[in-house]
Amino acid sequence: MLQEVVSAHLPVGEKLAIQKNRIAGAHPEARRIAVVTGTHGDELEGQYVAWKLARLLEKKRDRLHGTVDIYPALNPLGISTIYRGLPGFDLDMNRIFPGSSTETMYEHIAQGIVRDIAGADLCIDIHASNIFLREIPQIRINEKNAQELLPLAHFLNMDFVWVHGAATVLESTLAYSLNDMGTPTLVVEMGVGMRITESYGNQLIYGIFAVMNHLGMLDEPFIPVAPPIVSTDGHVAFVNAAESGIFLPRVSHAERVEKGQTIGIVSNPFTGEISEKLLSPISGMVFTLREYPLVNEGSLIARVLGGAAS
Template sequence: MKKVVDNFIAANRNEKDILTTKFEARDKVRRGRKAFSIAGESIDPGTRGTIDIAAAKLYNRNELFMNIHVVHGKSDGPVLFVSGAVHGDEINGVEIIRRLLKLKLLNSLRGTLIAVPVVNSFGFVNRSRYLPDRRDLNRFFPGSPTGSLTGQLASIFMEEVVLRSTHGIDFHTGANMRSNLPQIRAVVSDPKVKEMAMAFGAPVVLDAELRDGSLRSAAYDKNIPMLLFEGGQSMRFDQIPIRVGVQGVISVMRYLGMLPKAKTHSKRIPSVLAKSSTWARASSSGVFLPRVNLGDIINKKQVIGIVTDPLGEHEHQILSPASGIVIGQLQSPLVHKGDAVSHVASISDMDIAENALDSFQREFEIESKLQQYEEGYL
């Protein structure tokens, strides 16, 4: 079923429609769960539907929509939102959400799933992180209906999605030619957020402070536990982060009681919790040659890369600023002195980190190879 909502029509429904809706709603209450209402449209229990919310008007008279898919379970439970492309060029989340919505498992959903694969449609179409007013949406939450273009989009997403939810997960990737190891960023001092973060099952959970204007900060202010997932690189579909993302949402939904518990017990070692992280920076300008990979466990002062020049006459080492796990890595060889090249999550217990990363790599590399085999690539 596809429901396309035109706000104008919704606002101008005739009396009969309104009365019918009221009676239907009363019937639903008698029979059990109420329909889910969003943007003037309602989704019955045990059904799903797509709503296109008018997000902005373009200067060529066309309208821009935010497409939202709602899966409204038959029985009561949490309301989880999942969102992608808040940064329009970070598209792994778009694919994570597409795959999630295909799962038959959702037929046994308790509660409600609100899926918004593309929050920043402007950026997605233009392959850009930003909006046309050159603002970063993730610095403008909670936004305002009378604010800038970016502030208005933030406000629509807050009102229609975040404030209707009890929990949320927002998907991001590395920016500026940097790739991220799949990781959750969350306020782990909040026990509800920490448990949700650990349930996701990414190899690393990074205790990340809230940044003013971010979606995480706006959700936190409204007491809505929310995770931010980082994985892969912008403008790519990175297979392993995508699979970790889909698996992670399912695990969180199982943890929240939205899906039945898994039949087989996972052998995975729990996520490594990192309290802080630091970027290693290029020690000079030139050609960057990495000496470590994403997911490597490294010691403080270990050589993590070399910067040389095109003639190879001068070589400068880049040393790790901390002991820990490489969670982000520059993918371009051209650097200026001071450019961020490797992101290191500080870890105190290296043995635990090593076991956790081994377990993650075994599971997802094997899974990835099997998947490629099934798809006929191998």
């Protein structure tokens, strides 16, 4: 059932409305999870998850104990215009939570979203990468919430869990705000901007059903999932370009590399020269890889998950 979460008036008599699809089974008050996506208008991986999850849950409604709220588009204007931020404001929506009733229109919207999700037994906040980078399916957790969130993250069927240092996590994100209010929230990152990777979406949906089963929300046989690799900041190495040019990869996404192996080259189309060879600083798996070929000095090329992770 579609429900309006919060709305605000726009010019020319129009209205900005955030909606959710509420799918309730037997005893809907028993448990509630929220699946949210579309905070950034150029991240479309979650659109596939929202669509297919709703279709599958409708078929499982007689086995559903509790409620699943699906929020396909927290930033509907951004999605409709393929604009990453908030159109007309040049703001990142994931930098204005938990919102306010006395500030801008979008802060009012943000506050309404947080109030609607708050109190859920679990929130899954789905993101894709931007148009420049491709990410393998992963969960990112603030280290201050790791003790509570890691057990839930193990059910979500992602390839690995990256536990971030608290100093690197922005307090104005949706996930930080909800976790700070006591609503467990897992951030999923996968795929690439402006694209849909169906295999990644299906992998996550499988995990959502597994965590629902764990929470007693789905009356069907337990769905086993592979345990993820758990990593901390100390296990992750970054590869950045020192030169501008065209990046040409020499490894595949999710490939294992050895220390000193060539990740790719930066080519100079004007001179025909190789401006730079980019080498892996550690042995491990390339979990982030540059998708967009044009790079400038300092551009992120890859992240490598070191073999020390467990």
